[in-house]
Amino acid sequence: DTGVSQNPRHKITKRGQNVTFRCDPISEHNRLYWYRQTLGQGPEFLTYFQNEAQLEKSRLLSDRFSAERPKGSFSTLEIQRTEQGDSAMYLCASSLPSDDKAFSGNTIYFGEGSWLTVV
Amino acid sequence: RKEVEQDPGPFNVPEGATVAFNCTYSNSASQSFFWYRQDCRKEPKLLMSVYSSGNEDGRFTAQLNRASQYISLLIRDSKLSDSATYLCVVNKGFSGGYNKLIFGAGTRLAVHP
Numbered sequence: 726d727t728g729v730s731q732n733p734r735h736k737i738t739k740r741g742q743n744v745t746f747r748c749d750p751i752s753e754h755n756r757l758y759w760y761r762q763t764l765g766q767g768p769e770f771l772t773y774f775q776n777e778a779q780l781e782k783s784r785l786l787s788d789r790f791s792a793e794r795p796k797g798s799f800s801t802l803e804i805q806r807t808e809q810g811d812s813a814m815y816l817c818a819s820s821l822p823s824d825d826k827a828f829s830g831n832t833i834y835f836g837e838g839s840w841l842t843v844v
Numbered sequence: 845r846k847e848v849e850q851d852p853g854p855f856n857v858p859e860g861a862t863v864a865f866n867c868t869y870s871n872s873a874s875q876s877f878f879w880y881r882q883d884c885r886k887e888p889k890l891l892m893s894v895y896s897s898g899n900e901d902g903r904f905t906a907q908l909n910r911a912s913q914y915i916s917l918l919i920r921d922s923k924l925s926d927s928a929t930y931l932c933v934v935n936k937g938f939s940g941g942y943n944k945l946i947f948g949a950g951t952r953l954a955v956h957p
Contacts, residue, residue, distance in 0.1 A: 767931050768888065816887060820943070
């Protein structure tokens, strides 16, 4: 499968524990995005990487959240001291820079998401 | 105020019905517009792009009114398989070196026999 891969797909954790999600983008894609989707809402932008550089972080990303993309390939999203409000689907997406100015929507590829339940 | 606003529904319609969804966006600098479809507990998938001239893809027609900052989606001859959540999506544009998609909360459609 050459699509965007996310792991784990499902995670149940106790409040206060740390969790980490991994995203493997399509191999030649240097742009990588994280979104969060809670029940009844659309996906909300969290952060963006261009290669290994994190170029934008949403205000939704509190101090407990950290995202990295150390070698410009896979990315991790860590949530420390999880709270029940963190329960959501975390979506990763990637795209090519050559598609930027001709962006047509079908050049950003979403992974299947990682579901987090905090109990 | 949310950047992209949609009626959450649900819209419950019989098979064969025509249903229309509307969406408004607040940023007049937005550059491109889309409708995505999302099935329960799945990732969103592009349904179609939206152009000022209007565009049609089979039973689906999308329309953009830039002056009113309004986007619509019309589904004709609804099928059971059309049951899903429809997300209105705005691209804030190629600023900062990348495209940033802003999603509405989605409109739920349930098509019944």
